[in-house]
Amino acid sequence: MTPIFKAQKQDMLRRTLRPRGSGRGRLCPPPDRLYASGRPTVSRRKHRRRRPRPRDLAASIASATRRDGRPTTLRLVACDGQTTHETTVSSPADLVEARRRWPVIWVDVEGFEDLATIRAIGDVFEIGELALEDAVTPDERPKVEVFGHQVLIAARTARYDGDAVVTDPVAVFLGDRYILTFRDHGVGDAFADVRHRVRHGRTRLGQLGADHLCALLLDAVVDGYFPVLERFGDRLEALEEEAIERPSRDALTRIHDVRNDLMTLRRALWPTRDVLHALGREATAFVGDHARQHFRDSYDHTMELLDLLESYREIGSDLRDIYLASLNNRMNDVMKVLTVIATVFMPLTFITGYYGMNFDTSSPWNMPLLNFRYGNLVAVGIMLATTVGMVVFFWRRGWLKRWH
Numbered sequence: 001m002t003p004i005f006k007a008q009k010q011d012m013l014r015r016t017l018r019p020r021g022s023g024r025g026r027l028c029p030p031p032d033r034l035y036a037s038g039r040p041t042v043s044r045r046k047h048r049r050r051r052p053r054p055r056d057l058a059a060s061i062a063s064a065t066r067r068d069g070r071p072t073t074l075r076l077v078a079c080d081g082q083t084t085h086e087t088t089v090s091s092p093a094d095l096v097e098a099r100r101r102w103p104v105i106w107v108d109v110e111g112f113e114d115l116a117t118i119r120a121i122g123d124v125f126e127i128g129e130l131a132l133e134d135a136v137t138p139d140e141r142p143k144v145e146v147f148g149h150q151v152l153i154a155a156r157t158a159r160y161d162g163d164a165v166v167t168d169p170v171a172v173f174l175g176d177r178y179i180l181t182f183r184d185h186g187v188g189d190a191f192a193d194v195r196h197r198v199r200h201g202r203t204r205l206g207q208l209g210a211d212h213l214c215a216l217l218l219d220a221v222v223d224g225y226f227p228v229l230e231r232f233g234d235r236l237e238a239l240e241e242e243a244i245e246r247p248s249r250d251a252l253t254r255i256h257d258v259r260n261d262l263m264t265l266r267r268a269l270w271p272t273r274d275v276l277h278a279l280g281r282e283a284t285a286f287v288g289d290h291a292r293q294h295f296r297d298s299y300d301h302t303m304e305l306l307d308l309l310e311s312y313r314e315i316g317s318d319l320r321d322i323y324l325a326s327l328n329n330r331m332n333d334v335m336k337v338l339t340v341i342a343t344v345f346m347p348l349t350f351i352t353g354y355y356g357m358n359f360d361t362s363s364p365w366n367m368p369l370l371n372f373r374y375g376n377l378v379a380v381g382i383m384l385a386t387t388v389g390m391v392v393f394f395w396r397r398g399w400l401k402r403w404h
Helices: 003-015 057-064 093-102 115-124 129-135 192-199 211-222 223-243 249-279 289-355 373-396
Strands: 073-079 084-089 104-110 141-146 150-161 166-175 178-183
Touching: 003 057, 057 115, 073 093, 073 150, 073 192, 084 093, 093 104, 093 115, 104 115, 104 166, 104 211, 115 129, 129 150, 129 166, 141 249, 150 211, 150 289, 166 249, 178 211, 192 211, 211 223, 211 249, 211 289, 223 249, 223 289, 249 289, 289 373
Parallel strands: 104 178
Antiparallel strands: 073 084, 073 104, 141 150, 150 166, 166 178
16 A cells, blocks of 8 residues: 555545544544443434324314313205205214215214214215314314315314414315315304305305315305404504503513414414415316316415414514513613712712811811801702702703603
8 A cells, every 4th residue: 555545545534533523524423432331422302392193083082072061063054956955964874865865965063072973974975084083183284185085174263262362173075076074162163154155045056066165165264364363453553552652561471472373373374375275276186177266266365364464473573672672761761860860969969978077167278168157058059059950951951851
């Protein structure tokens, strides 16, 4: 081996075994660090804790159930070209005849209390266990997924629970001539307007099909975000006035609440936008051109909501800055007042300290006014004149005016 080749090999070996922090080219730590403790060193990372996802349908229903004692309700809406039939179904077995008789049916399942009923609905419409689990999972992310002969569309509705914003999951199954919707008790009926339109024959479901009804349902979900965001405008205006005029800890807490509510809506709207984009732009089973146009319109509404939401988020960030600036200005006002008071008392302290020294009053080099009969009144007059003069000086300079 030539000396040049040997030097090149040693240099390459040094670069390969270069210790951490010494530059680029490190492929592995030195052997003495790697096996000093008898086993390879492993870097410790902090991982976010995730809530464990239920692994079967029963566990999903148990985590989604509100335990209010109300049974699972099945509402059937059936349509043909001329008539609309609406009823409450007592047993999932009655849906078999409805599927055979009507061109388009909509089954609205409310409540997840009855596991047997949920399984029976899955058997009637040939829904798999995994699809049913996704339909009843409370923290399911909005998505669209094709399960063989049907399409599962998961979405989230928005509403106010007191002063807080909550999003509730809804699941829509689109199949051949049928629509299934799953929602829990107490989440509000986001489909009430669609049900009213179908009841009065203003949807033409008999001619347009189940995909048109699916588009109407998702459009109702998206439109439900508008009144929620409109209320944010009033909340932000009130917080802005309070942050400027009366900044307090309560105002800061409510500003953080608004930002958290906006983040909740953002986490629900962003994946909903992707769902509507997929349904409106891509070829999906059981979705025709007419329904695809409705999905694209809902997608445009979602983009409007996201633009409004981002504007409100920026306003929320500005409100926090305004609150901090208001606190700093109030603190500056307090410090200004204290500084003026301390400055006014400085000459008064000097005068009283100067004349408070005990010297021989008979000495000609002593301080004046010590033996004067009205010396006390003269000293008090000097102090009052000094105080008034300093206050007038500060006022004319604008140092005593409160910040607005």
